[in-house]
Amino acid sequence: MTDLAVLYEHPAWFQPLFAALDRRGIGYLALHADGHAYDPADTAPPAPLVFNRIAMSSFLRQPEHPIFYTQALMAHWAGTGARVLNGAGTLAVDASKARQLSLIAKLGLAIPATRVVHRAADLPAAASDLRFPIVVKANIGGSGAGIIRYDDAASLAEAVAAGTVPESIDRVLLVQGYVPVRGGKITRIETLGGRFLYAIDVDGGGSFDLCPADVCLATPGKPAITLTEARPDAALIQAAEAIAQAAKLDIGGIEVMIDDRDGTPRFYDINALSNFVANPLDILGWDPHERLVDWLEAQLAKVRA
Known part of the structure; x- marks a missing residue:
């Protein structure tokens, strides 16, 4: 069993990381989230060191995204004794x-002046004590997705009535003073x-x-x-x-x-x-991937000790 497993979703983002690991001769198991399944009763992690590389923007690429699955998976592997980098607690943030x-x-x-709601209908009231313009944001976003600016209260109210305000996959929205x-x-x-x-x-x-x-x-x-x-x-x-x-x-x-x-x-x-x-x-x-691999080597030394 290799000492390092990398869970990822984007097909191209991590090629520089994999190339840097290859140059150093560091063995790793690349696990794509699609097609992945795990047994909650299995007490053997895929490697002593697990590197989570799942992006919040994954929901933009596929409706059956792995965001919430990965939180459960990382908690499971940590519970089996693996050292998980950017684990379930970090993912929750x-x-x-x-x-x-x-x-x-x-x-x-x-921070920007912000109010948090769980219903689009509550956005106008939540924004009533903020200075316009404002932006409405999805609680889970990525690459700028789920952010719209409104210049006055009337345009926000119209968007709420028309059902055109942003949506978030967890049904939580933020209304925020535009900075x-x-x-x-x-x-x-x-x-x-x-x-x-x-x-x-x-x-x-x-x-x-x-x-x-x-x-x-x-x-x-x-x-x-x-x-x-x-x-x-x-x-x-x-x-x-x-x-x-x-x-x-x-x-x-x-x-x-x-x-x-x-x-x-x-x-x-x-x-x-x-x-x-x-x-x-x-x-x-300089290439930050080289520093990342330096750091991963140090983490591998710790789990091997």
Whole structure:
């Protein structure tokens, strides 16, 4: 039995990871979520170290997505003694923007003004004490899916009446004050093992789809986005590390935007699925997959000890 199993869903996102493992001669078992099944009575995990690579955006690619299945599976494998990276607890945070914002706020960090509901009919009342424009977000989203901006209360009410507001696969919605972002850029701070790895500024030209990976950028019809290396100050890095550690994030990105109205950094997203930036050698000058494999080797040494 190999010491490393990787559960994944996207057909192309993890080729760089697999290639990096191959270059190092590290054996692994690649498990595609489609067709996968498990026995709850089976006490043998597929490997001592399990790396969960299931994306929240998987529901966009197939209605029979593995998001909730993976939470149960990761909890099962952890219960059999496997060390699970980005396990069930982390997935529960990744799969809920509402939980993410609560976690961030409890750390004393600023977030966008937000109200959470479970019925579309409650959106207008929930938004009544927010400043317009607002956005309505699906609690489980991905690649900007399930986000619509409304410039006034009347347009929100009309959308609710017409049944055109976003939907979330868990039936939870967020209504959030729209934040004018300084310079039109958000910053994504990548972490590994709870520590800063690198950061990029992402300018989506007004789009909510800010996925920075190669496959995302090549998607037909996707608005052009600009990626540049970012150098956040120590306070932002410390905040991102605190979020990653509170979310038990083994690897993942923390997204923050600077509110142009008052300069406040507002953290708004925790993403446990890091594809890493496209063209890393051009943008960063190094390949983060090599650092990831370094870290995986260290985790493998621990489970073998």
